[in-house]
Amino acid sequence: MIRTLDLRGSRPSRAEFLSLIPRNAIDxxxxxxxxxxxxxxxxxxxxxxxxxxxxxxxxxxxxxxxxxxxxxxxxxxxxxxxxxxxxxxxxxxxxxxxxxxxxxxxxxxxxxxxxxxxxxxxxxxxxxxxxxxxxxxxxxxxxxxxxxxxxxxxxxxxxxxxxxxxxxxxxxxxxxxxxxxxxxxxxxxxxxxxxxxxxxxxxxxxxxxxxxxxxxxxxxxxxxxxxxxxxxxxxxEAGPTEILVIADSSAQPRLVAADLISQAEHDELASAVLVTDSEELATAVAAEIDLQASGTAHAQRVHTSLGGVQSALVLVDDLDVAVDFSNAYGPEHLEIHTSQNAELVTKITNAGAIFLGDFTPVSLGDYSAGSNHVLPTAGQALFSSGLGAYTFLRPQQIIEYNKEALNEVAQGIRVLSNDEDLPAHGDAVDIRFRSEDN
The missing domain is CATH 3.40.50.1980 (Nitrogenase molybdenum iron protein domain)
Incomplete structure (x- = not known):
């Protein structure tokens, strides 16, 4: 059902990763x-x-x-x-x-x-x-x-x-x-x-x-x-949902498969990606997907999503390459199931939200974790964040100087404003120190 992408034996550059990443061809x-x-x-x-x-x-x-x-x-x-x-x-x-x-x-x-x-x-x-x-x-x-x-x-x-x-x-x-x-x-x-x-x-x-x-x-x-x-x-510009799972041989295949299926359930265009350095885990996850997907309520939708070009089981040489792949992908949801979770999470730079360990599935974040589930998709996590209170806030600076403080920098303002050929800027400062009688 889900394809395998074997990247072992190579260490792609960031640009190469971007060309290899499984994505929807949505225009x-x-x-x-x-x-x-x-x-x-x-x-x-x-x-x-x-x-x-x-x-x-x-x-x-x-x-x-x-x-x-x-x-x-x-x-x-x-x-x-x-x-x-x-x-x-x-x-x-x-x-x-x-x-x-x-x-x-x-x-x-x-x-x-x-x-x-x-x-x-x-x-x-x-x-x-x-x-x-x-x-x-x-x-x-x-x-x-x-x-x-x-x-x-x-x-x-x-x-x-x-x-x-x-x-x-x-x-x-x-x-x-x-x-x-x-x-x-x-x-x-x-x-x-x-x-x-x-x-x-x-x-x-x-x-x-x-x-x-x-x-x-x-x-x-x-x-x-x-x-x-x-x-x-x-x-x-939030689009179809995504999950990327980084896992090693310590991960439980049935849990990884269940989490991939849970996001594939959203939409035929949903993306589900496993990145692992364990071929045995990838094989076991594929078998679990076949076993679990047929029994889910939206089996056809799940089969279409997992069988699409946007979903894959990705084999890499080690977890450092897995991290590089994830950072290039910038997933909406990232799950980490490894024996090195605490270390790996410090290396993650691009992700909408990160879920650590067996008891923190993306489903938790969708409903009751307390985090927000409106997250960037399609690689937008490389430059934007999920929805939060800060989305509705604008930073504003309120500046207040007294006469002495302004006088301390007045000459510097004059020098800079003359250099930029904006002398009225300097004049606006100088007038504050000029007697009205003059």
């Missing part, structure tokens, strides 16, 4: 053309464009795009006690994990009478997207909303696609999760159109533009984020 640029058209329609036509897109893409008509408060209340009242308890546990843990991501303000005295205050200021308004395709993600409500709340964002709007199976309403569990978190501004809209609606507003819905758009989604959602980036901030 976001092509999807961007579609996303741009959908967004342009929303800008020009407002809610009528969102309705047309819902009819065509979600098979829903005549629904409430702005979700009435009673729909949220109904969903919350119908939530089973068991599911409510699970959601509330996840909420409490993610709130704790997110609180640790808010930096403290720091005041620096540069010289007597000269100070700089570094503070972190939340954006005013955010739009949070929760997908609603092959699976239902109330956990993504939690992962999006709580960091924004912890950061101090005052205005939070949430969107998820309308569901034909629920009469055009958002899935009730998603609505219930929004209710648990006190989110009242909710929209039944999906895909690129929803991203455009957040970025540019929809006046006839009373939907005001936001400052930041976050949340996972399909390739069209990722493409839409690329289109609106610059008008608004985004978290990342």
């Amino acid at each position: 976001v640029d092509v999807a961007s053309e579609v996303a741009r058209d959908l967004i342009s329609a929303v800008i020009a036509e407002g809610s009528s464009a969102l309705r047309e897109q819902a009819d065509r893409l979600d098979k829903v008509t005549d629904h409430n795009i702005r979700v009435p408060a009673e729909h949220i209340s109904e969903a919350l009242s119908e939530l089973s006690p068991e599911l409510r308890d699970s959601l509330e546990t996840a909420i409490a843990r993610v709130r704790l994990g997110s609180a640790a991501q808010v930096p403290a303000s720091v005041e620096t005295t540069v010289a007597p009478g000269a100070r700089i205050l570094q503070r972190w200021q939340p954006v005013e308004r955010v739009g949070l997207y929760v997908p609603g395709g092959k699976a239902v993600y109330p956990s993504s409500v939690i992962m999006n909303v709580i960091p924004a709340q912890v950061a101090g964002v005052n205005s939070i709007a949430l969107a998820s696609p309308p569901q034909a199976a629920f009469g055009g309403r958002i899935h009730p569990t998603i609505l219930a999760a929004a209710g648990l978190l006190g989110i009242a501004e909710v929209y039944a809209m999906g895909g690129a159109g929803a991203i455009g609606a957040f970025a540019y507003g929809v006046p006839d819905l009373g939907l005001e533009p936001v400052n930041v758009v976050t949340g996972p989604g399909n390739v069209y959602v990722a493409a839409a984020k690329r289109v609106v980036r610059g008008s608004v901030g985004i978290d990342s």
Whole structure:
């Protein structure tokens, strides 16, 4: 089912690794053309464009795009006690994990009478997207909303696609999760159109533009984020999920196989990669995949994902090469199952989130670890991070000098401003030391 990539006998360079890494051949640029058209329609036509897109893409008509408060209340009242308890546990843990991501303000005295205050200021308004395709993600409500709340964002709007199976309403569990978190501004809209609606507003819905758009989604959602980036901030262009496992002969094949399958369950385009220096482990994991995958609820989806070009069992000479491979890949989720976990994790530079040991599966991070599961995919972990409270915060510096402190650097400012042929900069300083009578 899953192919083997044998890299033993070589030590590829970073550039060579980048060419060898198993990846989906997803062209976001092509999807961007579609996303741009959908967004342009929303800008020009407002809610009528969102309705047309819902009819065509979600098979829903005549629904409430702005979700009435009673729909949220109904969903919350119908939530089973068991599911409510699970959601509330996840909420409490993610709130704790997110609180640790808010930096403290720091005041620096540069010289007597000269100070700089570094503070972190939340954006005013955010739009949070929760997908609603092959699976239902109330956990993504939690992962999006709580960091924004912890950061101090005052205005939070949430969107998820309308569901034909629920009469055009958002899935009730998603609505219930929004209710648990006190989110009242909710929209039944999906895909690129929803991203455009957040970025540019929809006046006839009373939907005001936001400052930041976050949340996972399909390739069209990722493409839409690329289109609106610059008008608004985004978290990342999150695409199909990924798991990479670094393991040696000490790893348990059944656990590694189960974790690869758990992420393959998301989507036919999901990536599942094992990198190991043990051929025996790779063979055992392949056998476990064959055994476990057929018994899972979404066996066909799993088979397609694991059989795709984006998934592989990768054989390397040693764990140092495995680390190099992982750092070049920049996985969304990285699991480490070795006898050297503590040492190896210090060598990892690029990963969305890292899961150590037998009792820390990615599934834990998806729900109840307290970490965030909205993470960079498709190699974006090489330059970006997962969603967190910091996503909604901007560092600002507040500078305050008294007369004596400014005077101390006045001559230096004059020299530099003259050198840059910007003499008025120096004049703006000098005038403060010139008597008004002169």
